[in-house]
Amino acid sequence: MNIESFLTAAVIAGMPLLFATLGGIMSEKVGHLNLGVEGMMVMGAVMGFITSVQTQNPYLALLSAMAAGGVGALIYAVLTISLRANQVVTGLALTIFGTGFTNFVGQSFVGQIVPESVKTFFAPIAIPVLSNIPIIGGAFFNQSLFVYLGYGIAVILMLYYVVTKVGLNARMIGENPGAADAAGIPVALYKYINIVLGGMLCGLSGAFLSLVYVPSWQQNITAGKGWIAVALVIFIGWNPVKAIFGAILFGALDILGLRLQAAGIQINQYFVDMLPYLMTIIFLVIGSIRTGGASKGPKALGEAYFREDR
């Protein structure tokens, strides 16, 4: 088995997870566990795909995928921030709605493929120098623009949380909304913006699936990747840069079965297919043993904030 081609494929398989994980981080950093990741992903996937077929324009496709994820996140935000609904149930409702919506509008597009012009736009582009590094160069730096966008957003998010004032404010809200409120930070506004931006990233994640990874339309295109992303957020400890490696690791698990078979190794494909899910559980358990059950995540994660309750 060629390691470079395996790594290249792992990076591609990991990208949808990366975008969705970053989206999940943005929501959780302001204290909102959004289980609607899967729903926002499929909505982004279908809207991105349909736009690419209708307009042949990759930019519009990306924008509409972001809009779809953003609208999904906005519904979630209105319900959980302003109307104080239960985050778990609202997230699930968003996933059910998103899946239904996607099956609904996607039905007539099943089997259609992404237009050539859009495919060309997302074709691999080698970055000079970096792509010449042995083994990893080709895998990481001879990829689609979309992949570079993923790296870029991960790094920007990291800077956002570590050095910018707005990012620090967002983190403070996730840790202690009461204190943030007292410090004059507009808690609800921050939550809205961060959650909706997170939703847009989930939408992009879906677009990566339908425009680059597959790249044609099939129902149930996410196949549970959104849920793996929710677990990845915990696994990588809410760290956007670590998310790159976590996502690629899970991408590698995802394609391992097919690759091993292609290499002529006799292995049960169905059991290998279970690996990403099994590993998610194992990593979660290891994580919870290591921290003694205490989460490293934002302290106020999952708790609604009512100023009146103080």
Next chain:
Amino acid sequence: MQIRVTKASNPSNKKKVFCTLVAIGLAMIITSVIIAVMGHNPLNVYYSMLEGCLGTSHRIKQTIITAIPLVVTAVGIGIAFRMKFWNIGAEGQILMGGCFATFVALYFKNLPAIVLLPTMILLSAIGGSIWALIPAILKAKFNTNETIVTLMMNYIALKWVVFLQYGPWKDPNAMGFPKIANFTDNAILPKLFGVHIGWIIALILVVVIYYFINHTKIGYEIQVLGESENTAKYAGMNVRKIILIAMMMSGAICGLTGMIQASAVNNTLTMDLTAGVGYTAIIIAWLSNLKTPWMVVVSILFAILTQGASYIQTVYQIPQAAAEVIQGIILFCILGSQFFINYKVHVKEVA
């Protein structure tokens, strides 16, 4: 203008019903707009939906058959949700229950129905509870996030059934088609009043679990644990034991759904056994406010929605997924309406 929000003390039942009805009304208005945009008359479509699920006695039976797995699964999930254990794993528990029941149906097909069916029921409950116990143990021992674990278990169960379907249990008589052999007649639940006896099982479960939650010590402990883990600990309850018992029951009941569906509806085990029941039942349990008797009512409403949606697909070519969209919209509206039940909004004009 100034808006101030305060908690409403003890919202009355009247207010609850009113808010819920307004929410459903709002959901119907939104749905109507969507239907109208698609170029259909919403009233006609709604009428067709009702016709499609209640129009003939055959359709009524189909609607009941659709409601049965929803009731059973919602009752099962409800137990876990009572203690705020977010068991999203009903899909997997149904599959494993179905898988265990199928094992009996395939390998002991010579047993008489009177022995075979109860064994299948028992085994399905065991299968479902094993699948539910794994996340429960992880939660009780390591405080691992149960939502994610139960979800991942769904996919593992699904891959397992796919493996059986394409591998060891593939029917050699299906001419290469990857399916598991149909059950023999003695492995199929009999009918009563034209509907398989799953409905009796469902009703019995509703009564038993209602009694269990409200009138037994463990049921009470589950409720206390759901309200506050600390209270349960201070009261000297064995939190781990409660989690394990409740999840075992929750999984067993969901597993039973797998047996009912495999035996009476599909007549075999397939990867499509659940048809999303595990997720829909979560909503039903929530909308019923985890009150067991209400789960029957809400399940029937959802069955009507599902059957109606499949009927309008044939009449108006509106995709079946419309049902999920409508479910989602209803759910959003009801989730939003809870706010107006639990809080008071004061609007003050500022001079």
